[in-house]
Amino acid sequence: MPLDLPVRQIAYFVPDVREAARRHAALFNSGPYFVADNIPLRAAWHRGTPVELDHSSAYGQWGEVMVEFVQQNNPGPSVFRDMYGEGEQGMHHVAIIVADVRAAQAHFEADGLVTALEAEMNDGFVFLMMDGVARYGHMIELYEGVPSLTGFYDFVKAASVGFDGTDPIRQIAFD
Template structure:
């Protein structure tokens, strides 16, 4: 089954400045700022790890756009693409909401891609390393919890008056 791209995500060492620039250039928004806190149910390249991220996401037309930064130096899919302390950022992944994560992972494995990371945070997130195919990774997830975040961003953008560009939200 073919799934539409649900999200484009950028790794950003300067979240608020990048969000503001994206809004000015493309009219995206409003955005929601979430501190994920230290996620300990995280496996990177088969090894238990931790990840602490700051995330700002919002609506960009029919798609969600996300800007995020990893606040710790632990090994992760983030640092696979943008090494800790490098100050670099850019397109990190595109995301798909899928019916069967493992079936999708298998499709990518047949193309030589491997799972970079798995995260549990009220819903499962699988990051597949497709940099050799596309220059960025692919994020896969499913379920009502993730869909509710997408719905929230989409609903907030309807009739948005341009005020309150970045709003706090709990994940």
């Protein structure tokens, strides 16, 4: 079943989301970046095993694509540590918005990709990371286009219109 799955976001794993966002904004005129610290998760599973995942992210617009910088704040196994050790950084995943996250998961699993992360936000919003590292060099994040998500994407993109580099880092919080 072919799906129309355009990339909506490219994400990088970094040791410091604020520093990475500042540098990217200065070099590429991307942003502004909205930083969420210690993003709350109701639950997370790394390759089927429950884990604690404390992470922070900076979200900004880079042309037509959102860019995310993400850091892991706690030790232990994770979808990020699958690719990068302590102090390492690099491109981590692309994000795709799908109509049905479970159908998309089954679609990718049928093609040989495994679910490396399943996470649930406090509001019940579920996102997945499919392991495409061996094939594509990165993970693939899947989530449904629920209004809270698409509204956030629209908010970040709208903030980029006319952005002149002033105040590139802005704090936000997720419930």
